[in-house]
């Protein structure tokens with residue numbers, strides 16, 4: 001039996017005010033409760049745009065939804081503020097990490113949480129540091145002094161401070177060594193095992209499909225393929241065309 005849909009994007013089209021063509025063209029995608037779904041595709045395919053639309057950050061980048069809808073737990077959230085989406089359980093860890101380099105690790109994490117209760121923050125902190133022991137060991141270090149992999153973990157940890165039910169991850173493996181990528185993917189699996197569904201944007205197809213249940217391939221602003229991770233990996237034509245798997 002299929003779990004209920006947590007997130008359902010339907011026929012979504014997006015344009016940016018500065019661009020003449022659409023950045024997404026009638027894109028549909030579903031994340032069921034408990035799943036890790038990978039969103040794959042080359043540069044410029046529209047992956048980041050889709051994440052912005054889901055998290056409510058499109059307007060900030062001069063983009064707007066032209067058609068279609070985004071439903072979360074069966075409610076249409078297409079016009080909700082990004083803040084209200086976070087409160088409803090949708091958190092995003094942005095590409096490029098965007099951490100505060102001068103602030104300590106622990107202050108970066110605290111900045112991610114939105115609960116005002118001290119007990120709530122302490123509990124969330126404890127959970128994040130359990131997941132990322134290295135952040136616990138380096139809690140008082142300026143975040144700018146962390147390695148690339150540790151900064152990525154910090155960015156993911158910060159999103160987790162919000163206690164999400166759906167975590168949106170934008171290229172967590174970007175620029176990291178293979179061993180660290182493997183670690184990050186294992187953590188994604190742990191996060192998921194803890195009850196959080198994940199939408200994982202990746203250019204590292206092998207890494208993404210090693211943890212995802214299901215995957216969508218975006219090409220030129222449309223969903224060109226979708227299927228179980230196993231099915232996508234088994235499709236030779238797809239592998240050659242889109243996935244770049246050696």
Ligand code: ATP
Nearest residue numbers: 016018019023042043044045046047048049050061
């Ligand atoms: P990347 O991996 O390089 O981030 P992507 O698959 O995430 O690629 P998007 O960044 O979503 O792709 O880009 C999709 C299309 O929208 C591209 O043609 C891009 O040039 C355009 N685009 C993205 N952001 C903006 C913006 N702020 N203003 C105008 N056009 C944009």
